[in-house]
Amino acid sequence: MTELDAGPATVHFADGEFAVLKAGRFVACAVSGRAIPLEVLRYWSVERQEAYASPAEAAQRMAAAR
Numbered sequence: 001m002t003e004l005d006a007g008p009a010t011v012h013f014a015d016g017e018f019a020v021l022k023a024g025r026f027v028a029c030a031v032s033g034r035a036i037p038l039e040v041l042r043y044w045s046v047e048r049q050e051a052y053a054s055p056a057e058a059a060q061r062m063a064a065a066r
Helices: 055-065
Strands: 010-014 017-022 026-028 035-037 043-045 050-052
Touching: 010 050, 043 055, 050 055
Parallel strands: none
Antiparallel strands: 010 017, 026 035, 043 050
C-alpha cells in the first residue's frame, strides 16, 4: 500500500466476504467509531453496509434497530 492508501477504505459487504472498492487500511465501526484494520475485520451487516469492531458492537447495533 502507498501512503495514499493509509486512510479509510470504502468497502462493500456481502455474505461471508467483503470487497474493497477504494483502497485503505481500515473502516470505522458503525457503533464506536473505532478504526478496524481490514485484516482483522470480521463483523458487519450486509443489510446496513456497516462494520462492527466486535460481536458486542454488532449486538448493540442490532438491539437498537429493533
